[in-house]
Every structure is written in structure tokens, then in C-alpha cells.
Amino acid sequence: MRIQELAEKVSGEVIGNSDGEIHAVGGLHEAVAGQISFLSNPKYRKLLHSTSASAVLVSRDWDEPTDVTLIKVENPDAAFAEVCKIFCPPPIRYQPGIDPTSVISDHATLGKNLHIGPHVVIEKGAVIGDDCVLLSGVLISENARLGAGSLLHAGAVLRENVIVGDRVILHNHVVIGSDGFGYTVEKDGSRTKVPQVGIVRLGDDVEIGAHTCVDRARFGETLIGNRVKIDNLVQIAHNVVIEDDVVLVSQVGISGSTVVKQKAILAGQVGVAGHLTIGANSVVGAQGGVTKDVPPATYVWGTPATDFKKYSKTLSNINRLGKLQDRVAALEAKLADGDKD
Amino acid sequence: MRIQELAEKVSGEVIGNSDGEIHAVGGLHEAVAGQISFLSNPKYRKLLHSTSASAVLVSRDWDEPTDVTLIKVENPDAAFAEVCKIFCPPPIRYQPGIDPTSVISDHATLGKNLHIGPHVVIEKGAVIGDDCVLLSGVLISENARLGAGSLLHAGAVLRENVIVGDRVILHNHVVIGSDGFGYTVEKDGSRTKVPQVGIVRLGDDVEIGAHTCVDRARFGETLIGNRVKIDNLVQIAHNVVIEDDVVLVSQVGISGSTVVKQKAILAGQVGVAGHLTIGANSVVGAQGGVTKDVPPATYVWGTPATDFKKYSKTLSNINRLGKLQDRVAALEAKLADGDKD
Amino acid sequence: MRIQELAEKVSGEVIGNSDGEIHAVGGLHEAVAGQISFLSNPKYRKLLHSTSASAVLVSRDWDEPTDVTLIKVENPDAAFAEVCKIFCPPPIRYQPGIDPTSVISDHATLGKNLHIGPHVVIEKGAVIGDDCVLLSGVLISENARLGAGSLLHAGAVLRENVIVGDRVILHNHVVIGSDGFGYTVEKDGSRTKVPQVGIVRLGDDVEIGAHTCVDRARFGETLIGNRVKIDNLVQIAHNVVIEDDVVLVSQVGISGSTVVKQKAILAGQVGVAGHLTIGANSVVGAQGGVTKDVPPATYVWGTPATDFKKYSKTLSNINRLGKLQDRVAALEAKLADGDKD
Incomplete structure (x- = not known):
């Protein structure tokens, strides 16, 4: 595709040779002739002078002269995502159909246009919305509910009674609704399991990374809001509340009954003690250990986590x-x- | 159920209106009329003055006047667990039976009253005690032994030759007996795998959270004692010894050959170096990094972990x-x- | 086997009674008569005076007098691994064969001498090299390629299009090719998923521990070099490059686009920010948090990670x-x- 044509598709302005041909995408560092790249992180601006890419998407306020052809756009990140759709292999389309090796209860309720892969198990009382994709070995336990348009990768598990919204993506081996970690201590120091009789409720448009666990509530609900994005290997304990648009990066751990308010971001490996509130729009820096409430719109770091400045x-x-x-x-x-x- | 009747079931004393009707449980914060709640963590004492619950379980030494009806009990936590059993959906009962999609070796030994779910695999030489529940996709590898009355959630794996006690609960995707991480370094800097020929031995009444791994010993045994409770996403390396009644909270990592003595507690995200001893009844605070032995009955925190005071x-x-x-x-x-x- | 005979097998020199009979291996602490042990970590040298082992492998420069029979060798660790092969149960041999419960696409390409266990799924376009072992529930997704002589433990997943080298070992539930964690932020603060259209490429002789995730690239490749050894529960984000002979210990997390150069070692629970370079032969101490580039051959520790001294x-x-x-x-x-x- 000609650079000019590509620029039009992303509402961009070409600075340089608009006639060049593009047939693939690549990073600034490794791209070769015929590929288009992008500059989003200013840390990489120097690469713009050494890249072999035939065109680079940059933001509109870029003003350094370079030899490479530029396409100025509003948001290079978003524009590059558009460009990837043109040149990269399309995501796999899962056709509707039910694999004969799946085990589906007669007492489950299935929506339309489902793709149910090999060895999937759907237990009695479960309800699956329309247009869902359940890949191999997924388990939907008794009375669990899954919203329409959701994609569960191989090995994902919904435990009994949990409720999951629409257009949710669960990556491999995600567990929703494992028992919370709760015991009473007996006089001899041994522990007796406290039944974890609550559920987990996930909102719409949630995405959860591989191997993340969300524990069911001791009673009531562990709650994950709408559009929450959770990375791999994250631990969410019982009765935690994660409000809308929160971001939890890989290996975060959140202890029981803590509330993370809207749009807060917890960076990688952060740990949060139980029964706390992290305010809306706050950020906890990587590896931070939160031991007391964090006010709204505050950036904290360290253990114990403290105002960043x-x-x-x-x-x-x-x-x-x-x-x-x-x-x-x-x-x-x-x-x-x-x-x- | 009337409040008075409920109080009798938990050996409690009613302060206030003993005639009210209770039909559900709820947290102090979200409970509505007709629900019973409890106060255990003193941090929440103020909620007692604002809750809409119709009754609240408190400890016997409570002496603040409130408007809400109280039931004074020895242990509000334990009493609430009792109450939950009355009002919450009973845990799922798994009926004995063997799903036809399971693959069970003729050379395995099966106990009585087993529930074996879809796609379970039991290899030759494996021994399963009576009254066990193996949910979908569980794998019992060659010569592994599982004690009576145990519950393995979907995707849990016992690797070859491991030995697991009675009444053990393994949550989803737990792995018992993965290879320890051991290599010899060659002169060119490459590494040669050291065969991990030992096993894992788990005691009775152990509970292990989702995605936790316990590595098999290089030789001999990685040992998990009786009544040990382990949370989600915990890593236990080869030849570690976890003694009776130890508690390991989520995302803890314990390096090879370390010994954690009886009743010690490691809080979330704690890391422990190899070849150390953590004394009986000691506590390591969250995110602590243990670099040397911890004496018995000591509370340490920080990295390197130091006496808390x-x-x-x-x-x-x-x-x-x-x-x-x-x-x-x-x-x-x-x-x-x-x-x- | 006589001690003298054993010493010859490991090119060792006997100091003491070369006539004793050995029939098993054991740790210095727990070994009993008739067992052979080894001393590698100097921390345990005192145990040499109290062990009940009948022989102990030590390094050639050992010069303390002891009562126990010694076998001096070049590398006690490596020699003990040899001895384990003699006395320990041999690793399980998986016979070639395809379990009838596996689901294999007609459009997959299978090598010779494969062991394919129960409930394995191989999707269309996948290519499996000769002499591979795929244990129960393994998933090889569309167009994924697996090199010859590899061993995938139960529940391991290769996602679509990933490429894995020869003689690779993946432990239980490893996920290769889960989506990277990438979103563009909309004006209302919500997030739109950035398609992760790249792949993961693993070299030869890689071993990866249970529950580790390697995310696929946003575009291009997440790269794991040859002979890389990765422990359990490790997180590797999109577009990370791990060069040859790197070692990543349990629970390490590496953020997007970071490069870890040859033979670097990251100890347990280390976190590394994105877009950084960790130099060849460098070491990051346990729980370290790396926030800027690490020069080659440097030992850093702490958060933010700093030169160790x-x-x-x-x-x-x-x-x-x-x-x-x-x-x-x-x-x-x-x-x-x-x-x-």
C-alpha cells in the first residue's frame, strides 16, 4: 500500500516521500525497507534518525527534521494499531460449533453462535450468553453465568455461582471464584476453614491475564467493575472491590476487603494490605507496598507506600x-x- | 429465623430486640434490614453506628451503646461462619461416580465413593483414597498417592510419585511435584539440568490456593506438614520443609532447602532465600525479604528482614x-x- | 555398589574406607548408613562432622580431617547428579503413541515417535517435531511450531503462531503467547485493547517452570534465547528479549520491551521496568526493582536497584x-x- 493511501486511512499528514510502498510493520529498531513503524515513547526519538523503516507514525507536534518519511497523526499508538490490522495476520476467527468431546449438562442454558472447543465442561445451572468462545478445557461450574460476546482461553475456570459480564476476555488458566483464604484460629493454634460462600461478579469489557486468580467472597461479592484491565499472575483476595476502569499490572496482590476506586493504576508487583481504600485516579509505583489508605489522585511509591515526591x-x-x-x-x-x- | 433463636444457635446473648427476623447475611457496610452482620476487626467499630443490619455479632467485651441489636458471642468470626451455614447456599455436594470421559489406568488403585469428573486422568500405579473428589481435568500422575477425603479442583496436578495426605484441598491448577530449579554450570557458562529425582510429601488437612507450585526435591522430599494453609500463587522450591500449622499468604516465594518451623506465618509477597530456618511462631511482614535465619517467635519486616521494632x-x-x-x-x-x- | 567402584564412575579419589557399600542417596542432614551424600555449599561444612552418610562427595581442595569416608571430585554437584542416576528411580519413559481422547487436526503436521497423552489438542497448521512428549491436556494452537525432542507437561499451552525450539521443557500450565498487556487510553479514561499481533519465539534447550507466562509481542517477536532457564510463576511481557543462557528465578517480572543480555541472572521476585537493558553477565539480587539500565557484569540490589557495594x-x-x-x-x-x- 502506498504511504499516501495509508496516511489517509489514519487521518495523517505525510512529511516526505508519499509514494513509497509499505507491506509490513516493524519496531523502529528492527524495521527494514518496506515496513512502517511508529514513535510513541520519547525515549526512542533518537531511533528515528537511524531506523530503516520506510515510514514512521509520529505525533502532530513532532518538529525535528529527519531523513525518514513521517506520517503525523493525533495518536501514533492508536494509528499503529490501525495499521497493524491492515498488515498483520487477522486474529483467529472461531466458528460457531460445539466440539463433540465437550461435556455439557442438559441443565445448562446456552446462547446462540457459541464456539465450544474440545474438552470444555459446562455444569448444570450454568448460563452462557450469545456469541461466546470457550476454548479447550474451559470449565463453567454450576450456576455460573457468562455474558455475551466473551472469550475464554484454554484452561480458564469459572467456579460455581460466579457472574461474568459481556465482552469479557479471560486468558489461559484464569481462575474466577477460588475460595478466599480464611480460617479461624483454634486454641491449639490449628486453623478451621471459614466457608467462602460468596461469589465473584465481573463487569463488562473486563480483560484478565493468564494465571490471575480472583477469590470468591467470604460472603457477599468480590467485585470487579466495568472495563477493568488486569495483567498476568495477579492475586485478588476475597471481598475486594475493584471499581470501573482500574488497571492492575502483572503480579499485583490485593488483600481481602480492600477497595480500589475508579481509574486507579497499580504497577507491577504492588502489594496492598487488607481493608484499605485506594482513591480514584491514584497510582501506586511498581513494587510499592500499601499499608494505609491512599487519597484520590495521589502517586505513591515504596514500602510503606508514601507520596512519590x-x-x-x-x-x-x-x-x-x-x-x-x-x-x-x-x-x-x-x-x-x-x-x- | 428470629434473632433469639439465632443467638441460641451460636451460644450468644441478645442486647436489644430479640424478636427481629433474619433471613440473610451481609457485611456491616452493605447489609440491609433483615440481614445479620458481624464485627471482628476493631477498625470497623464505627460502622456499628451506621449499619442497616438487623443484628450484629460482637465479642462479649463490647461495651459501647448502639441502636442496632447485638448478639454477644465468644468469637464473632466463628459465630458468623456458623450463621453463614444457615443462610448461604450449601457448598456443592459431588455425588460418587466416574465420568466416562476420564482416562483411568487399569493399574491404578481407586478407593470407594469417588467423584471423578470429566477428563480426569489417573496414571498407572496411582493410589486414590476413599471419598475423594477429583474435578475436571485433574491429573494424578504415575505412582502418585492421594489420601482419603481430599478435594482436587479442576486442573490440579499431582506429578509422579508425590504423596498427599488425607482431607487435603487443592484449588484450581495447583501443581505438586514440578521439577526443582537446579542446574550445574558448565565451563562455557551453559547449564546442565540436575535431575530432580525426589518427591513432595504433603500432610493431612492441608489447603493450597490456586496456581501454587510445590517443586519436587532434588533428592529426598520437599515436605509440607499437617494443617498447613497456603494461599494462591505461592512458590515453594525443592527440598523446602514447611512444618505443621504454617500459614503462607499469597505470592510468597521460598527458595530451596529452607525450613519454616511450626506455626510461622509469612505474609503476602514475602521472599525467603535458600538454606535458611524461620523459627516456630515467627511472623514475616508483607513483602519482607528474609536473608538470614529468623529466631523463633520473632516478628520481622523489610528487606533484608529485620526485627520489627x-x-x-x-x-x-x-x-x-x-x-x-x-x-x-x-x-x-x-x-x-x-x-x- | 562399593565406594571404590562409585568413585571410579565419577573420577573421584577415596579418602577413607573404600570398601563400604552404598545403596542410596541422601542429604547430609538426613542420610543414614549405606547412603552417599555431597557437600557443595560451604555453609554446610559442619554437617560433614555429624552426618551418618557412609560416603560424601567433596571438592578436591577439601583439607579438613573427618571421620566419614570422602570422595574428592572436581564438582561435587555434578558428581552427585551422576550418582543420583545410579540409585534413584529412572525418570518416566513416555512410550510413543497417541491417546484416543486427543483431538488432532487433520491439518496439523506431526513428527515421528510422538507421545501424545489424553485430552491433548493440536489445532490446524500446528507443526510438531520428532520425539516430542505432550502430556495430558496440552494445547498446541493454530500454526504453532514445536521443535524436536521437547517435553510439554500437562496443561502447558502454546498459543497461535508461536515458535518453540528443540529439546525444550515446559512445566505444568506454562503459557507461551498470551496477549501482551496493551491499551490506548480514550478521552473518557476508558481503555481500548491494542491488538497483540506478534508472536513468541523460544530457542533450543530452554526450560520453563510451572505457571510461567510469556506474552506474545504487540508486533514482531517476544524472544527467549537458547539455553535460557526460567523458574516457576515468572512473568515476561510483550516484546521482551531474553538472550542466550539467561537465568530467571521464580516470580520475576519483566516489563515490556526490556532486553536481558546473555548470561544475566535475575534472582527471585525481581521486577524490571519496561524499555531497559540489563547487561550481559549481570546479576540482580532477590526482590530488586530495576528502574534504569544495568551495565554488563554488574551486581545490583535494592529498589531502585543500585550497585551492590x-x-x-x-x-x-x-x-x-x-x-x-x-x-x-x-x-x-x-x-x-x-x-x-
Whole structure:
């Protein structure tokens, strides 16, 4: 496809040779002639001068002269996603049909246009909305409900009674509704299991990464709001509430009954203690350990998690400790000299 | 059920209206009229004055006046668990029976009253005790042994030769007996796999959360004691010994050959180096990184993990570093003034 | 087997009674008469004086006198692995054959001498090399390619189009090719999924632990080099490059587009931010949080990860903060006295 034609498809403006032919996508670093790339992270701006790509999507405010042909667009990230759709293999289309090796209860309710792969199990009382795709080995347990247009990758599990919204994507081996971790401690120090009789309720347009677990509530509901995006290997304990549009990056762990308010972002490996509230639009930096409530629209980091500016100041103070010791030693020497006088 | 009747079932004393009717359970925050709630964590005591619950289970030493009807009990947590059994949907009962899609070796030994779900695989030499429930896709590998009354959720795996006790609960996708992570380093820097020829031995009444892995021993046994409770996404390396009544919270990682003694508790995301001993009844705070032995009955926190009081003092010293710098600057100014004199 | 005979098999030299009979292996701590053990970690040298083993493999430079019979070898670790092969149950041999419950597309290409277990699924366009073992429930998705001599444990998943080398071992529930975690943020704060149209490419002789996820590239390839060894529960994000002979210990998380150069080692629970480079032969200490590039052959620790010596110095400075405060207070008192004079 000619560069000019491509630019029109993404409402972009060509700076340079609009006649070049593009037939594939590539990263700035590894792209070769005939490929289109994009610049989104300013960290990579230098690569624009060395790339072999035949065209690069940049933002409209780009003003450095370069040799490569540019296509200026509103959002290079989004435009590149559009371009990928043109040049990359289309995502797999799962045709409606039920594999004969699946085991489906007569007492389950199935929607229309379902793709049910090999060895899927759907237990009694389960309800599956229209246009869902359940890949091999998926389990929909008793009385679980799955909304329309959802995609469950191989090995994903809905445990009994959980409720999942529309257009949800669960990656491989996700578990929704495992028992919460709750025990009463007996006098001899042994533990007795507290029945976890609640459920999990997931909103619409949620995506959850491979191997993530969401525990069912002790009673009531563990709640995941609409459009929540969760990465791989995340742990969400019983009775947690994750509000709409929250983002949880890989390996985050959230303890029981904590509430994460709308649009908050928890970076990778963050841990949050139980019974806390993380305010709307707040961000917890990677590996942060949250031990008390986080106000709305606040950026915290560290363990215990602290306001980012304050924490950065503390880190810089720590790094100057050697100098501070020297200064104190100098004062001590000076005063000792004074004594000698 | 009338509040008075309910109180009798949990050996409690009613303070307030014993005639009210209860028909469900709920958290203090979200409960409505007709529901019973409980107060266990003192952090929530204020909710007792705003809850809409019709009754609340509290401990016997509660002495604040409130408008809501109270039921005083020895242990509100345990009493609430009892109440849940009355009002919540009973746990699913799995009927004995063997699904025809399961694949069971003729050379396996099966106990009585087994529930074997769809697509379960039991290999030769495996031994399954009486009254076990194996849900869909469970794998019992060659010569593995599973004790009586155990419940393995969908996707749980016992690898070859491992030994699991009675009344064990394994949640979805738990792996018992994956290879330990061991290599010898060759002169060219490449690594040669060290065969992991040992096993895992689990005691009785163990519960293990979704996606947790317990690696088989390099030789000998990785050992998990009786009544050990392990949360989701925990990693236990080869030749680790976890003694009786230990609690490991979500995302803990324990390196090879470490010993965790009786009743120790490791909070979420704790990491422990290899070849260490964590003493009986000790606690490691969340995200702690244990780099040396922890004495018995000790509370440690931080990385490297340190006695909690000492670590808290250090954290407070760090937070006063700005002031310390100011004090040193003031001293320097004073002495400089002195020089001028 | 006589100790002398055993010593010859590992090119070792006997110090002590070469006539003793060995019939099993055991750890120094738990071994009994008739067993052979080994000393590799110097931390355990004291155990050599208390062990009940009948022989112990030690390195050639060992020079402490002991009562137990020693076999001096070049590498006690490697020698013990040899000895394990003699005395331990041989690893399971999976015979060629295709289980009738597997579901294999007519449009897949199968090599020779395959062991395909129960409920395995191989989709159209997939290519499986010779001598592979696919255990129960393994999924090879559309157009995925698996090299010869590989072993995939139960529940392992190759997603569509991924490419895996020869002699690869994937432990239970490993996921290769789950979607990367990428979204564009809309003006209302909601997120739109960025199609993840790239693949994962794994080299030869890679081993990956249970529950580890490797995300497919946004475009292009997420790359895992030859002889890379990855432990359990590790997260590798989209477009990451892991070069040859790298070691990633359990629960490590690596963010998008980061490059880990040859022979680097990331210890347990390390987190690495995106778009960074970790130099060849570098080591990141356990729980370290890497926030900027790490030069080659550097040992870093802490969050943010810092040169190990510098970080150790900082930790020691922090631990002396109490004393520093005392010294400043003493100076203040002295100067206050001076004022009074």
C-alpha cells in the first residue's frame, strides 16, 4: 500500500516521500525497507534518525527534521494499531460449533453462535450468553453465568455461582471464584476453614491475564467493575472491590476487603494490605507496598507506600547519608580542635 | 429465623430486640434490614453506628451503646461462619461416580465413593483414597498417592510419585511435584539440568490456593506438614520443609532447602532465600525479604528482614533525615559564624 | 555398589574406607548408613562432622580431617547428579503413541515417535517435531511450531503462531503467547485493547517452570534465547528479549520491551521496568526493582536497584542513623554549652 493511501486511512499528514510502498510493520529498531513503524515513547526519538523503516507514525507536534518519511497523526499508538490490522495476520476467527468431546449438562442454558472447543465442561445451572468462545478445557461450574460476546482461553475456570459480564476476555488458566483464604484460629493454634460462600461478579469489557486468580467472597461479592484491565499472575483476595476502569499490572496482590476506586493504576508487583481504600485516579509505583489508605489522585511509591515526591526526597536523603556522616565528622573534628585551643 | 433463636444457635446473648427476623447475611457496610452482620476487626467499630443490619455479632467485651441489636458471642468470626451455614447456599455436594470421559489406568488403585469428573486422568500405579473428589481435568500422575477425603479442583496436578495426605484441598491448577530449579554450570557458562529425582510429601488437612507450585526435591522430599494453609500463587522450591500449622499468604516465594518451623506465618509477597530456618511462631511482614535465619517467635519486616521494632525505628529515622540535615547545616553555620568572630 | 567402584564412575579419589557399600542417596542432614551424600555449599561444612552418610562427595581442595569416608571430585554437584542416576528411580519413559481422547487436526503436521497423552489438542497448521512428549491436556494452537525432542507437561499451552525450539521443557500450565498487556487510553479514561499481533519465539534447550507466562509481542517477536532457564510463576511481557543462557528465578517480572543480555541472572521476585537493558553477565539480587539500565557484569540490589557495594554501604549507613543522630545531638549540646560560656 502506498504511504499516501495509508496516511489517509489514519487521518495523517505525510512529511516526505508519499509514494513509497509499505507491506509490513516493524519496531523502529528492527524495521527494514518496506515496513512502517511508529514513535510513541520519547525515549526512542533518537531511533528515528537511524531506523530503516520506510515510514514512521509520529505525533502532530513532532518538529525535528529527519531523513525518514513521517506520517503525523493525533495518536501514533492508536494509528499503529490501525495499521497493524491492515498488515498483520487477522486474529483467529472461531466458528460457531460445539466440539463433540465437550461435556455439557442438559441443565445448562446456552446462547446462540457459541464456539465450544474440545474438552470444555459446562455444569448444570450454568448460563452462557450469545456469541461466546470457550476454548479447550474451559470449565463453567454450576450456576455460573457468562455474558455475551466473551472469550475464554484454554484452561480458564469459572467456579460455581460466579457472574461474568459481556465482552469479557479471560486468558489461559484464569481462575474466577477460588475460595478466599480464611480460617479461624483454634486454641491449639490449628486453623478451621471459614466457608467462602460468596461469589465473584465481573463487569463488562473486563480483560484478565493468564494465571490471575480472583477469590470468591467470604460472603457477599468480590467485585470487579466495568472495563477493568488486569495483567498476568495477579492475586485478588476475597471481598475486594475493584471499581470501573482500574488497571492492575502483572503480579499485583490485593488483600481481602480492600477497595480500589475508579481509574486507579497499580504497577507491577504492588502489594496492598487488607481493608484499605485506594482513591480514584491514584497510582501506586511498581513494587510499592500499601499499608494505609491512599487519597484520590495521589502517586505513591515504596514500602510503606508514601507520596512519590516525599519518597523521592527520602531516597535522595538516603543517598547523601555518606556525605552527611562526613559533615558531622568534620564538625566533630573542628570542635575537638576548638577544645585543644 | 428470629434473632433469639439465632443467638441460641451460636451460644450468644441478645442486647436489644430479640424478636427481629433474619433471613440473610451481609457485611456491616452493605447489609440491609433483615440481614445479620458481624464485627471482628476493631477498625470497623464505627460502622456499628451506621449499619442497616438487623443484628450484629460482637465479642462479649463490647461495651459501647448502639441502636442496632447485638448478639454477644465468644468469637464473632466463628459465630458468623456458623450463621453463614444457615443462610448461604450449601457448598456443592459431588455425588460418587466416574465420568466416562476420564482416562483411568487399569493399574491404578481407586478407593470407594469417588467423584471423578470429566477428563480426569489417573496414571498407572496411582493410589486414590476413599471419598475423594477429583474435578475436571485433574491429573494424578504415575505412582502418585492421594489420601482419603481430599478435594482436587479442576486442573490440579499431582506429578509422579508425590504423596498427599488425607482431607487435603487443592484449588484450581495447583501443581505438586514440578521439577526443582537446579542446574550445574558448565565451563562455557551453559547449564546442565540436575535431575530432580525426589518427591513432595504433603500432610493431612492441608489447603493450597490456586496456581501454587510445590517443586519436587532434588533428592529426598520437599515436605509440607499437617494443617498447613497456603494461599494462591505461592512458590515453594525443592527440598523446602514447611512444618505443621504454617500459614503462607499469597505470592510468597521460598527458595530451596529452607525450613519454616511450626506455626510461622509469612505474609503476602514475602521472599525467603535458600538454606535458611524461620523459627516456630515467627511472623514475616508483607513483602519482607528474609536473608538470614529468623529466631523463633520473632516478628520481622523489610528487606533484608529485620526485627520489627528495630525496623520501625529505622523507618522513622529515615523519615527524619531532612530534619537531621537541617540540624547539621545549622551547626555548620554556627561554627562558620564562630570562625568569623 | 562399593565406594571404590562409585568413585571410579565419577573420577573421584577415596579418602577413607573404600570398601563400604552404598545403596542410596541422601542429604547430609538426613542420610543414614549405606547412603552417599555431597557437600557443595560451604555453609554446610559442619554437617560433614555429624552426618551418618557412609560416603560424601567433596571438592578436591577439601583439607579438613573427618571421620566419614570422602570422595574428592572436581564438582561435587555434578558428581552427585551422576550418582543420583545410579540409585534413584529412572525418570518416566513416555512410550510413543497417541491417546484416543486427543483431538488432532487433520491439518496439523506431526513428527515421528510422538507421545501424545489424553485430552491433548493440536489445532490446524500446528507443526510438531520428532520425539516430542505432550502430556495430558496440552494445547498446541493454530500454526504453532514445536521443535524436536521437547517435553510439554500437562496443561502447558502454546498459543497461535508461536515458535518453540528443540529439546525444550515446559512445566505444568506454562503459557507461551498470551496477549501482551496493551491499551490506548480514550478521552473518557476508558481503555481500548491494542491488538497483540506478534508472536513468541523460544530457542533450543530452554526450560520453563510451572505457571510461567510469556506474552506474545504487540508486533514482531517476544524472544527467549537458547539455553535460557526460567523458574516457576515468572512473568515476561510483550516484546521482551531474553538472550542466550539467561537465568530467571521464580516470580520475576519483566516489563515490556526490556532486553536481558546473555548470561544475566535475575534472582527471585525481581521486577524490571519496561524499555531497559540489563547487561550481559549481570546479576540482580532477590526482590530488586530495576528502574534504569544495568551495565554488563554488574551486581545490583535494592529498589531502585543500585550497585551492590554502594547499596550495602547505604544499608549500613541507614543502620547507623541512630548513632548519627546521637552524634549531632552531642554537637548541639556542646555548642549550646559554648554559648553559655
